[in-house]
Amino acid sequence: MVRWEPGAKERLQLAALDLFLHRGFEQTTVQDIAQEAGLTERTFFRHFADKREVLFQGQQQYAAEFVRGVRDAPAGAAPFELIRAALLSGSVLFDDERRPWSRQRQAVIDANPALQERESLKRVSLTDVLTEALVARGVDDVDARLTAEIGVSAFFVAFRGWIRADEQRSLDDLQQEALARMAAILPTRAPA
Amino acid sequence: MVRWEPGAKERLQLAALDLFLHRGFEQTTVQDIAQEAGLTERTFFRHFADKREVLFQGQQQYAAEFVRGVRDAPAGAAPFELIRAALLSGSVLFDDERRPWSRQRQAVIDANPALQERESLKRVSLTDVLTEALVARGVDDVDARLTAEIGVSAFFVAFRGWIRADEQRSLDDLQQEALARMAAILPTRAPA
């Protein structure tokens, strides 16, 4: 007889999403989740720093793809090209199979302020790592931050559209549209 | 003898900032803060939803100024003009007198992830109300969201610069610079 089944973390994540969906985040205790996964509270907290974090693991995987897009872009690419590459690279994680799961997860987050708080912090972290990646590609500090802000905004606006019930377009299509619209909103520079 | 001194909320805020600065956020209990202000824990939670919130009251005042800028902008103003008006309107709250206080407060926030989380949520809320204000001015939903994102990004990047030790320029100068740089980063549209 084994002392523990493999995949404890995954079991906890699945149990948590399921319970949050049906009972609500606040109405679900960590003990409930652990019990559902055949583990104890203490073990839950070994895998996740806090109760909310169980929904946000995997985000750093997205950040990594994002950064990889920047790192692998052709030499001499302008900041705007770098951010397009980042967005395209990240979008591969959001295929049509994932759409229903993303919808469920987002519904749970939208129903709870504490989870929105964590999500918004993840957004900031994503902007930070992207900024760093741009600086590593030689972009000026402030421009890097602004470029990252533009890119992350495009991602989040596109993502919201992507999980809409009637939306069929790919995430990257929506991202490109968001970037184009932002360019249209900002004033054109006077020709040199 | 009075039953309670006036300004309970303000006393709690001042006591909290002071204790957070000297002891750290986590090392300060709500009881510490209440005691310092001559009140009870229960009273603290009557004024603030949670321990972190004591640092974030006054943000909604900023949001109101922001929105007012949008509402009072001249008729027929393009989204970009509306956002410029919002930023200018909000910046009046950040005069040179406030700079040292903003620095202190930000130092406390930067030292604690839980506070960064709350700050990032406030940022999202600000974007939401700004989006709403733009929609009320007739801007298309998606453009409103994107415009709000641009504006809030400009504010936060500018604010970071504004509290730098050696920075002398006004917040709005820095905001304008941020907007100009974003425009320069995004590609120019092909002429119609």
Added chain:
DNA sequence: GTCTATAGTGCGATAGAC
């Protein structure tokens, strides 16, 4: 204003993998 549930921590013990 009191009471209590729950989140989250610290430390130690144990069981298996290697």
Added chain:
DNA sequence: GTCTATCGCACTATAGAC
């Protein structure tokens, strides 16, 4: 033997219920 995952228990502070 070492290393790591799990569990047990006692504990504090937050936050909400009554």
